[in-house]
Amino acid sequence: MDFTLSQRETEFRDRVRAFIDAEIRPRRAEHDAEAASGERWKVIPTIEACKAKARAAGLWNLFMPPHSGQAHVDDRFVFEGTQLTNLEYALCAEEMGRIDWAAEVFNCSAPDTGNMEVLHRYGTLAQKQRWLAPLMHGEIRSAFLMTEPAVASSDATNIETSMVRDGDHYVINGRKWWSSGVGDPRCRIAIVMGKTDPDAPRHAQQSMILVPMDTPGVTIERMLSVYGYDHAPHGHGEVVLRDVRVPVDHMLLGEGRGFEIAQGRLGPGRIHHCMRTIGVAETAIEAMARRLLGRVAFGKRIADQSVWEQRIAKARIDIEMTRLLCLKAADMMDRAGNKSAQLEIAMIKVAAPTMALQILDDAIQAHGGGGVSQDFHLAHAWAAMRTLRFADGPDEVHNRAIARAEFGRHADAAAPRPDRR
Incomplete structure (x- = not known):
């Protein structure tokens, strides 16, 4: 290589x-x-x-x-x-x-x-x-409305927002949350995922449609906080769609194509998050090292305490391993396409936020009381990273896909052995 x-x-x-x-x-x-x-x-x-x-x-x-x-x-x-x-x-x-x-x-x-x-x-x-x-x-800015508070949206077939054809329009009714970006005053358009045909096969019921945010019936009911942070001016909103009428030419790709679009969208989105996460981790290890080198406790630098040497070493190892996995996934997407890289995307989506959260947690510990304050941006970064363990699919969903692929590799070896009694 x-x-x-x-x-x-x-x-x-x-x-x-x-x-x-x-x-x-x-x-x-x-x-x-x-x-x-x-x-x-x-x-x-x-x-x-x-x-x-x-x-x-x-x-x-x-x-x-x-x-x-x-x-x-x-x-x-x-x-x-x-x-x-x-x-x-x-x-x-x-x-x-x-x-x-x-x-x-x-x-x-x-x-x-x-x-x-x-x-x-x-x-x-x-x-x-x-x-x-x-x-x-x-x-302008935009939003993506997929997750719903009333159902387990990690299984997108649960999504209940209805899109009913009425002449030259679709009438949309539903409630979405974690609609990132709706707090920005420039947010003009949202891509909304909903159900157009409840009787179709499971993965052909959903569609995606463009909904201008100024359409009558679109209401931002509240902005949600993340561990107390509002993430303004971007933010994450709970949005109610009540008898929202959208022209049929706002449909993306066609009825029943929502999952196809979602797979095309979420693969690159997941790896983009992971790429930025490595940058967050690099900033955290730098802040941690500087703090440890600049503080003295019990007669010596905190950096000279063996427990911190172990934490810094592990942080550097974890960053380097995660970066290699991320670059491998990106390279596979380029060479073989997103579908061929699904397993690598799933692995990096689990690994990157977990890695960054641990390093941020250690950096917060190194900063003592200052670490949980607003002064060092570490607490805010931790809150943002924590959401990535369920954004674009929770760890459990990705781990399930990884495990099933591994089981598939060894299925033949699991065949019953002949009785040798």
Whole structure:
């Protein structure tokens, strides 16, 4: 195996890293002050200023792999941005993960990334012109409404939101939550998953449709907190859809194609999260090491206590192993397609948040009381990472898929042996 990065992989990683160091990191205090003052749900001027510079630098819409627009439609819509492979983007996303708002600066933040990819792969030309273009330009934001509070949404066949055809419209009724992005005042469009045919085969009952957020009957009932953090100005909302009428031409791909779209969307989305998670872990181990080297307890540096040497060593080992698995999954997606990399995507989706949470927990411990305060961003990062153990499918679902694949490998060996009595 050759682990040497190509010239293009190195170039984009280094360009993103240099931009973050020059334009984003120096403005963290300014960003935090803007976010903390006045209205919670607003546009942050610092992010917008950095966006303009990123776009001018050609670091814009980096998330979209080159092949993704060719799946289902005659594509006469030109994607705007530099399209990287999954492997190339993995290296860039790790850098973005080091600062929690950096991804938005490059127009590479969820759920817009997944929604743009859905529109690009499955949308009609009219849908792309109306919604994909302004998303690519960073003019609007979007949401993805799938999870429901009344059912176990880890099994998406449980989703109960109804979509009933009525002439030239669908009438939508249901309740969604963890609708990330609806708190942003620029959120204009949502992709909603619901049931169009309860009598169809299990995985053909669901469909996805585009719902403008200003459609009558769409109500953001409340914004949800994550361990006390509201994650403003992005946020996660509980949304009620009551007799929402949407034209039939807002349907994506066709009735009963919701699971097909979901698989096309969630595979890349899962690995994008994992890529950024490695950046979070790198920031945490750096903060932990600096704290341990700079504090003295019981007559010596905390770094010289053997328990902390063990924790730092394990953190570095876990980061390196997780990065290799993430890059392997990205490379498989590029070479063989998302479906062939399903097992690797499942493994990294379980491994990456678990790894980052442990390192963040150790970093919080190293900072003592300061670690659980707002001063070091560690507590906020831990809360954000904890959600990834169930976002885009809980650990249990991914572990089930991994275990079943392993059982399948050894099924022949489990055959009953002849009785030798």
